[in-house]
Amino acid sequence: MLRLIVLLSLICLPAFAAEEQVVLGLSQDRVSITANFDGSEILVFGAVKREAPIPEGPPLEVVVAVAGPSEPVTVRRKEKRFGIWVNTDSLVVDLAPSFYAVATSAPFSEVLTQTEDLRYKVSIERAIRSVGADMNIQGAQDFSEAVIRIREDEGLYSIREDTVAVDEQTLFRTSIEMPSDLTEGSYAARIFLTRGGMVVSTFETSIDVRKVGLERFLYSMSREQPIWYGLMSLAIAIAAGWGASTAFRLLREN
Amino acid sequence: MHIYLPIAEVSVNAFLLLGLGGMVGILSGMFGVGGGFLMTPLLFFIGIPPAVAVATEANQIVASSFSGVLAHFRRRTVDLRMGTVLLVGGLAGAALGVVVFNYLKSLGQVDLLVKLCYVIFLGIIGSLMFVESLNAIRKTRKGGTPPPKRRQRGWVHAMPFKMRFRTSGLYISVIPPVIVGLFVGVLSAIMGVGGGFIMVPAMIYLLGMPTKVVVGTSLFQIIFVTAFTTMLHATTNYTVDVVLAVLLLVGGVVGAQVGTVIGARMPAEQLRVLLAALVLVVCGKLALDLLLQPSELYSLGTDGGH
Numbered sequence: 001m002l003r004l005i006v007l008l009s010l011i012c013l014p015a016f017a018a019e020e021q022v023v024l025g026l027s028q029d030r031v032s033i034t035a036n037f038d039g040s041e042i043l044v045f046g047a048v049k050r051e052a053p054i055p056e057g058p059p060l061e062v063v064v065a066v067a068g069p070s071e072p073v074t075v076r077r078k079e080k081r082f083g084i085w086v087n088t089d090s091l092v093v094d095l096a097p098s099f100y101a102v103a104t105s106a107p108f109s110e111v112l113t114q115t116e117d118l119r120y121k122v123s124i125e126r127a128i129r130s131v132g133a134d135m136n137i138q139g140a141q142d143f144s145e146a147v148i149r150i151r152e153d154e155g156l157y158s159i160r161e162d163t164v165a166v167d168e169q170t171l172f173r174t175s176i177e178m179p180s181d182l183t184e185g186s187y188a189a190r191i192f193l194t195r196g197g198m199v200v201s202t203f204e205t206s207i208d209v210r211k212v213g214l215e216r217f218l219y220s221m222s223r224e225q226p227i228w229y230g231l232m233s234l235a236i237a238i239a240a241g242w243g244a245s246t247a248f249r250l251l252r253e254n
Numbered sequence: 255m256h257i258y259l260p261i262a263e264v265s266v267n268a269f270l271l272l273g274l275g276g277m278v279g280i281l282s283g284m285f286g287v288g289g290g291f292l293m294t295p296l297l298f299f300i301g302i303p304p305a306v307a308v309a310t311e312a313n314q315i316v317a318s319s320f321s322g323v324l325a326h327f328r329r330r331t332v333d334l335r336m337g338t339v340l341l342v343g344g345l346a347g348a349a350l351g352v353v354v355f356n357y358l359k360s361l362g363q364v365d366l367l368v369k370l371c372y373v374i375f376l377g378i379i380g381s382l383m384f385v386e387s388l389n390a391i392r393k394t395r396k397g398g399t400p401p402p403k404r405r406q407r408g409w410v411h412a413m414p415f416k417m418r419f420r421t422s423g424l425y426i427s428v429i430p431p432v433i434v435g436l437f438v439g440v441l442s443a444i445m446g447v448g449g450g451f452i453m454v455p456a457m458i459y460l461l462g463m464p465t466k467v468v469v470g471t472s473l474f475q476i477i478f479v480t481a482f483t484t485m486l487h488a489t490t491n492y493t494v495d496v497v498l499a500v501l502l503l504v505g506g507v508v509g510a511q512v513g514t515v516i517g518a519r520m521p522a523e524q525l526r527v528l529l530a531a532l533v534l535v536v537c538g539k540l541a542l543d544l545l546l547q548p549s550e551l552y553s554l555g556t557d558g559g560h
Contacts (some may be wrong), residue, residue, distance in 0.1 A: 004509060035497075038265050076552045084544040086366050087553070130440040146552035170399045180265030181301075222261055222492050224477040230488030233313045234481050237503055241320030244507030249328070 015148055020060070021049045022191050022203035031178065031209040039180040041138075042066075042207065044103075045173035048193060060169040061104070061111040064205070065122055065192075066176050069185030075143040090206030091143040096128040098183045100157045103174045105164035113197035120192065120199060123137035124148050124157050155179045261495035263307040268501055270300065275314070275502040282318045283325075285454070285469070285529045290315050290447030290480075291536060293502070302498065309487035309494045310502070315448045315480040317503035318510045319473045325472030333421035333467050337474040340435035340453070341427050343478040347439020352486055355444050369540055371445050377539035379455050384530035386459075389525045418422020422463045422471075430461060439479055448476040451533055453560065456469040465522040467498075476542040 027043035045066050054060075073096045078088040102122060104111045117123050128144055152158040156179065164174040176189075186206045193201040211219055222229045257268045274296055278289035290311050297307035326332050405473050416427045434456045442449035450472045457463045457472065488494040517525060 033258055035257055036255065037258040073554050074555050078548060078553070079549070084366075085546075085548055122431050143552065146550075147554060150550065150552065152556055180258065183263050204532065211260060216256060218260045218496055222488070222494070222496075226489040226492060227485075229496070230485045230494060233488065233494050233499060234316060234484060236496065236500060237313055237317035237484075238320050240500070240503050241317040241322075241510075242324065244511055245324035246322045247510075248325075248511040 004054055005097065019050055019052060020193055020201050021174065022193060022201060023047045023049050024191060024203055024205060026189070026205070029079060029205070029207055031182070031207060032212040033182065033184070033210065033215055034212055035214055037180060037182075037215075040178045040182075042176045042178065043173065044176060044189065044191070046171075046191065046203075047065075048170050048172075049200075054169050055195070060166060061106050061194045062085075062164045062166055062172045062174075063105070063111055063122060063192040063194065064103045064174055064176065065127075065165060065190045066099070066101045067127060067188050067190075068176075068183060069187070070095040070097045072096070073147060077146075078142070083203055091140060093128055093144055093147055096147050096151075098156065098185070099178065100127055100151075101176050101178075102159045103163045103176060104159075104161050105172065106162050108159065110192050111197065112192070112199070116194070116199050118191045120202070122190075124152075124159060124191065154181070159170070162182075178209075184209055184211055188193040210251070257497065257501070259302075259306075259495050259498050260476070261493065262302050263500060264301055264303075264309075266300060266302070266498075271498070271501040272505040274300075274360075275505025276509040277505075279318050279506035279511075280304065280513040280516070281509075281532070282450075282506070283322050283510035283513020283515075284520075285393050285513075286391075287449070287530075289318060289506070291372070291445070291451050292532075294445075294447060294541070295536070302495075303493075305491060305493045306495050306498070309484065309491060310498045311447070312480045312483040312487060313386055313494055313496070314502040314506055315361040316477055316484060317499075318478065318506040319448065319477045321507040322510045322514055323470060323473040323477060325511065329470075329518070330472050331466050332470035333419055333463070334474070336419045336422055336424075336431060336461075336467075337461070337471045339417070339431045340438075340471070340475045341478050343432040343435025343437075344439040344442075344449075345482055346478050347441075348443045348482055348486075349439075350361040350436075351440040351443025352483075354440065358444075366544075368445055369544060370407035371441065373537055373541045373544065375441065375445075375452060379452060380530050382539055383455055383457070383526055383533070384534065385529060387523050387526035391527065394523070420465050422461075424461070424463065427463065429437060429552070434460060435475065442479060443483060448480050450476055451529075454529075465526070469517070 028040075029110055031040050031042070034093055048060065055227055061158040063167040064145075073093045074090055075093060076090040078085045081088070090099070102124065108123065121127050125144075128147060146230065148157055166172045187209055189207055190204050191203040192199050210216070221232075255267045255268045258265045259274050278293045278296075281292065282289035293314070298304055299310065302310075323332060353478055404556065416425060417428050418425045434453065438453045438456070440451040441447075442451060453472045453475070454468055457468045458465060463471070484494060
């Protein structure tokens with residue numbers, strides 16, 4: 001009897017959990033950073049799986065958010081003291097992703113309500129967190145805004161509205177551009193299906209960004225055998241210096 | 255052609271780096287300075303993280319100085335004895351400088367102090383050299399050979415522990431060179447440079463060494479101090495980017511050879527005017543950065559990540 005219930009619930013569970021589900025494809029689930037890496041474009045495409053006909057009401061919208069690994073960031077503000085500009089106040093933003101891109105199928109305010117954004121932390125403002133903000137500093141908000149502004153200028157943070165194409169409320173696709181200045185780690189790709197600003201289904205997967213080949217070798221060596229790495233760097237420097245000197249002398253003698 | 259740097263974690267144009275290395279290398283060979291005081295700010299400018307720029311630059315200076323010093327050895331313009339005395343002070347100074355650097359880092363003001371150091375030292379040295387070498391040029395232009403200058407027998411000559419430096423033609427106490435080396439070592443660790451731009455004038459004006467010997471001797475000392483700094487950075491901060499270093503030094507060592515040839519053909523006074531002008535330009539640029547309101551008041555830094 002118990003087994004029957006378990007079996008039944010297993011069959012029924014997906015249908016209860018969400019009426020519409022994401023079936024996702026990525027053009028690549030791994031980004032290899034090689035020596036001549038200069039950015040990457042990941043194609044995110046998928047379909048909406050549903051058991052019932054397309055529900056009435058507001059159309060289906062899709063939000064795709066890709067986030068790099070998060071780490072604390074120290075933000076410093078300059079002020080004029082004694083005639084020169086110096087760093088005065090500083091604040092640590094606890095978690096700020098190294099990369100964050102959001103693509104939506106319509107203007108952001110239409111695809112997601114503020115409460116849903118707060119719950120799922122989709123927009124850039126919500127994705128970075130500064131809980132331990134020092135209350136003694138005026139305008140703590142300015143600091144997290146500065147993080148967003150600086151990283152947007154560097155192309156690391158972006159919000160691209162109307163860049164997800166949705167066909168027949170069933171098929172969707174978009175491409176996420178990743179800049180060349182990527183850091184290593186597991187990048188989280190989240191897909192939200194929304195109707196009338198409310199999230200009806202979510203899906204999450206990860207994209208692995210790794211250094212490979214020579215990049216991997218040098219990076220590991222610098223961390224695991226720093227003394228040998230340092231000596232190797234010096235040996236290369238001395239060899240190059242000697243090589244150039246000798247080559248030039250031979251050139252001049254001939 | 256873009257190249258991804260494994261330690262700096264940024265992608266940069268390889269030809270840009272080769273070009274920068276070459277340009278700074280020429281200056282390095284001409285003036286006997288490592289070129290770090292130019293290259294380090296340039297690396298910041300193209301987006302290399304400051305910690306990586308400073309550490310990698312030390313490694314690159316080893317290469318360009320080594321290349322340069324070989325040319326000077328062949329021309330016998332290296333005072334090995336003086337170089338060794340300076341080196342003793344330099345290594346002690348570098349170790350002391352790293353301690354000071356880490357203390358400033360814990361205060362969060364290291365950027366400002368590094369920049370202030372640059373402005374103050376580049377400003378003082380640049381103006382002194384500029385005025386002095388202009389006067390020297392004017393004297394030679396006035397006609398006749400300038401009377402052979404008798405070296406003043408000042409406080410430098412009154413100290414104990416005298417030693418004969420044959421190549422430089424000096425018989426002075428070892429205390430001033432050790433102090434010069436120590437001072438330059440401290441500054442080079444804090445400012446992330448070889449320190450040639452401070453040592454060269456110090457050797458000329460404080461120790462009274464002949465200009466021709468100064469360049470080779472300064473390069474000789476710089477090799478060891480920067481090699482020591484490279485090892486310190488590689489083992490404590492893991493910030494030496496060998497790919498970046500190779501790109502810079504390929505351009506740098508070739509440039510240094512060209513620069514040495516140019517330097518040997520130019521009159522010493524004119525060489526000094528040029529170096530002084532260069533030092534003043536860099537100083538002015540850094541001073542403006544401190545005085546003018548920056549377009550972005552906020553700056554980001556990852557801390558404690560590694």
